[in-house]
Amino acid sequence: MSAVSGRVEATRGFYDTVAGAYARLLPDTRAEAPLDLGVIDHFVACLPASDLPVLDAGCGTGRMLSALAARGVSRRHGVDLSPAMIAEARARHAEVPLTVADLADLPFADRSFAGVLCWYAIIHSTPAEVAAIAAELHRVLIPGGVIALGFQAGTGERVIERAYGHDITLHGVRHETDTVAALLSAAGFDILVRVDRAPHGGEHSAQGFVIAARR
Numbered sequence: 604m605s606a607v608s609g610r611v612e613a614t615r616g617f618y619d620t621v622a623g624a625y626a627r628l629l630p631d632t633r634a635e636a637p638l639d640l641g642v643i644d645h646f647v648a649c650l651p652a653s654d655l656p657v658l659d660a661g662c663g664t665g666r667m668l669s670a671l672a673a674r675g676v677s678r679r680h681g682v683d684l685s686p687a688m689i690a691e692a693r694a695r696h697a698e699v700p701l702t703v704a705d706l707a708d709l710p711f712a713d714r715s716f717a718g719v720l721c722w723y724a725i726i727h728s729t730p731a732e733v734a735a736i737a738a739e740l741h742r743v744l745i746p747g748g749v750i751a752l753g754f755q756a757g758t759g760e761r762v763i764e765r766a767y768g769h770d771i772t773l774h775g776v777r778h779e780t781d782t783v784a785a786l787l788s789a790a791g792f793d794i795l796v797r798v799d800r801a802p803h804g805g806e807h808s809a810q811g812f813v814i815a816a817r818r
C-alpha cells in the first residue's frame with residue numbers, strides 16, 4: 604500500500620472521531636430524497652448477472668450495505684478509509700467482508716466486483732484524487748460492471764467546522780456532475796445516468812449522481 608496524503612489522513616481522522624455519532628444520527632436512508640433512492644434502485648437494476656459481489660466503496664458505518672441488501676444484493680463487500688467507521692459497520696454487518704483501505708489504492712485483484720456503489724465518499728477528494736479513485740474502481744470491476752456515485756454537486760471547497768456533534772475541521776469538496784462523468788469516461792466507463800437536483804430539505808448543496816458501466 605502506498606503512503607496516503609495528509610489530506611487523506613485528515614479525512615481518516617475526521618471519520619474516526621465522528622464514527623459513533625454518525626452511526627447514531629444517520630442509521631439508514633431516511634435522509635435520502637426519493638430521487639436518490641431511485642438512483643440506487645436504477646444502479647441495482649443495471650448490475651450485470653454475476654456471482655461476484657458489489658463493493659460499497661466508502662461504506663462508512665454500513666448503512667448502504669443495508670440498502671443494497673434491501674434491494675436483493677446479498678453478495679456485498681465494504682471498504683473504507685476509517686477503522687472506526689469500519690468497526691461500526693462490522694457491529695451491524697458481521698456477515699459482510701469489510702476492509703480498511705484508501706479507494707485510490709485498493710487491496711483487491713483486478714475484476715473482483717460486479718458493481719461499485721460509491722455513496723458520498725468522494726466528497727473530500729480533489730478532482731485529481733477522484734481521477735485516481737475512478738481508475739482504481741475501474742480496475743476492480745469486471746467489464747460491464749456498474750458504478751454509481753452520489754456527491755454534493757457544484758464547485759469549490761467548503762470548510763466543515765462542526766459535524767455530528769463534534770468541533771472538528773475538514774474540507775468538503777463539491778464536484779460538478781459533468782466533471783465526475785468526464786473523469787469516469789476518461790477512466791474507461793460509459794455514462795448511463797448523470798443527474799443533479801437542487802437542495803432538498805435542510806441541505807446546503809445541490810446533489811449529483813452518476814451511474815456508469817465499465818467498457
Ligand SMILES: C[S@@+](CC[C@H](N)C(=O)[O-])C[C@H]1O[C@@H](n2cnc3c(N)ncnc32)[C@H](O)[C@@H]1O
Nearest residue numbers: 618661662663683684685688705706722723724
Ligand atoms: C459521508 S461518509 C459516507 C459513508 C456511507 N457511504 C454512507 O452513505 O453513509 C464518507 C465516507 O467515505 C470515506 N472515505 C472518504 N475518502 C475515502 C478514501 N479516499 N478511501 C476510502 N474511504 C474514504 C470516509 O471514511 C467515510 O466513511
